[in-house]
Amino acid sequence: MSNQEVPFDAAAPCCPPLVQRRVSGETAAALAPAFKALGDPVRLRLMSMIASAEGGEVCVCDLTPEFDLTGPTISHHLKTLREAGLVDAQRRGTWVYYRARREVLRQLAGLLSVESVPVSRV
Amino acid sequence: MSNQEVPFDAAAPCCPPLVQRRVSGETAAALAPAFKALGDPVRLRLMSMIASAEGGEVCVCDLTPEFDLTGPTISHHLKTLREAGLVDAQRRGTWVYYRARREVLRQLAGLLSVESVPVSRV
DNA sequence: CCTCTGTCTTGATGTGTATCGAATCAGAGG
DNA sequence: CCTCTGATTCGATACACATCAAGACAGAGG
Incomplete structure (x- = not known):
């Protein structure tokens, strides 16, 4: 669990729109x-369920029954979201x-x- | 090429913020x-290069040399972006x-x- | 201490994917 | 028609990933 996976410079201002400037290799990575x-x-739905939850949080026990998947599989997806810094x-x-x-x-x-941001031509 | 991969209802109004309502299974899919x-x-950089290009478009010949990857590999990534409806x-x-x-x-x-969109509690 | 429930970890398996070299296809220009 | 260049497709390979069953771990409550 640890709650500290955080691969993100959460503070970093990070990046003008991808449409405005080419993102650098580092930013892309x-x-x-x-x-x-x-x-x-599955993860997109999980993300939405978590992000839209009343009180700002959800119990895993409320997420799991929403899917036709086993507990371990949901747990795996949640870990992925955690490691991506999204939750x-x-x-x-x-x-x-x-x-x-x-x-x-x-x-x-x-x-x-x-x-x-308009197309710079036209 | 065909230019018509389009797996997207490009017209569809599509979706309030994921933070506001749970996205449905169909929407997620x-x-x-x-x-x-x-x-x-690589694809994120490609997407940015394409989206931020002067004149609104880029030649593959200008994309490929920006990476340490072979032509076929870049072509493969571009196909992925096409099939995702992004380009x-x-x-x-x-x-x-x-x-x-x-x-x-x-x-x-x-x-x-x-x-x-504030947390509905707090 | 034991047991019960909720969650995560481990191990196994089948499928997907990033990458390359080789081959193929599409026009342009002799 | 031949050849050249740019781009894609094909085939192979190595790695990553979604999923499950089984096991381990964490608190709660006897």
Whole structure:
């Protein structure tokens, strides 16, 4: 559990939109794992369930029954999200609670944002 | 080439932020491949190079030399981006040009956006 | 201390993927 | 028609990954 996987410079301002400047090799290497973690339907749903949870957190016991998958498999996916820096876990008594790291989501959204950046030609 | 891989309802309004509502299984299945495609450092850089290109498009011949990878490998990654619906390709004479599908990027950014959505508790 | 429940770890297995070299295809220009 | 260059496809290989069953671990409550 440890709650300290954190492969992210969560503080780092990190990156103008990918549409504005070429992302560097380092930036790409740092951020790709997060997209990769979201690149599985199960994990994308888990991420959403966690991020949209009332109170900002969810018990694993509430996540698992939502899928036709075994406990270990869900646990594995949660670990992947943790290692990608997208969520934090905390044990309280028998149960483990997950919460989203919104700064990280915001970074990723910012990187993909297109907004009013027009094609420089046309 | 065909330029018509399009696994995307590019038109679909598609999805309030993942932080607001749980994404459905279908939505997750539809969008996860795009994140997966971005989940590789090489493809993330390619995506950025394409999306930030002057004139809105880049020649493969300008992309390949930027990496320490063979042509076939770059071609493979570009195909992955195409099949994920993130880019379009067009052949003109000897060269092939790629351009970003900004609506799709905007969708993905919207899904991850956190904005001013506060934790519903606290 | 024992047991029960919830969660994670381990080990095994089948599938997917990143990469390359070789071969192929698509135009351009003799 | 031949050849040259740019790009993709094919085949092979090595590695990563999703999944499960079985086992281990962590608290709670006898």
